Amino acid sequence: MKKLLLVAVPVLALSLAACGNSDDDKKEKDQSTEQKAQNESTNESTDSSVEETDDQTVLDDPNLKQETPFRDFSLEVNYPKGEYSIEYELEMNGEEAEIEDEREQKKVVGADALNEVKPLLKKLTFDQKTSDEDVKKQILSILPIDEDYMNIELEVDFHDHVEKKYIFTK
Incomplete structure (x- = not known):
């Protein structure tokens, strides 16, 4: 029984850790996609005569x-x-x-x-x-x-x- 626990606990821990990473990756990807969409809509709504740069408003x-x-x-x-x-x-x-x-x-x-x-x-x-x-x-x-x-x-x-x-x- 102890051998089963010694094998099962690390396997379970690795499985949970792997699942956690994929959720985090998915959240980061969703946030990145959302940020890109916001940036694109902001760029579309700004006046075309206004030149934008990364560091200057x-x-x-x-x-x-x-x-x-x-x-x-x-x-x-x-x-x-x-x-x-x-x-x-x-x-x-x-x-x-x-x-x-x-x-x-x-x-x-x-x-x-x-x-x-x-x-x-x-x-x-x-x-x-x-x-x-x-x-x-x-x-x-x-x-x-x-x-x-x-x-x-x-x-x-x-x-x-x-x-x-x-x-x-x-």
């Missing part, structure tokens, strides 16, 4: 950093008859912009908004060290802000991740 692209001084730009101008706003974001998969003018019931999004917003933002040269008065002068001279505004709220996130909020009243 769009947010790290020095060319886009030079195009605008901001990662995020949010402007709200309040008028007696409604609000005007500009939104711009540099995201992992590209840029987004939106312009909304309640006074004229007008909303521009996507490529059209980017084509309007980016040339304006490129002209802005202020950074986090610029005085509030100089920031106000720049946005009033460059952005389409009418003289009858009541107040302006501006939030920006610079490329070095410094966020600033400005509030200007007339």
Whole structure:
């Protein structure tokens, strides 16, 4: 009986170990297949104008950093008859912009908004060290802000991740 146990226990242990490895191999293979599928769907959904590399994202692209001084730009101008706003974001998969003018019931999004917003933002040269008065002068001279505004709220996130909020009243 002892001889049978001495032979049966190691055989049983080897059998279980072999089964365990095949399950682990199968799990790794399933995870690998799932990861590849996720990567492919991510690559398909990204904008074709965005070039991806293994080590670099769009947010790290020095060319886009030079195009605008901001990662995020949010402007709200309040008028007696409604609000005007500009939104711009540099995201992992590209840029987004939106312009909304309640006074004229007008909303521009996507490529059209980017084509309007980016040339304006490129002209802005202020950074986090610029005085509030100089920031106000720049946005009033460059952005389409009418003289009858009541107040302006501006939030920006610079490329070095410094966020600033400005509030200007007339």
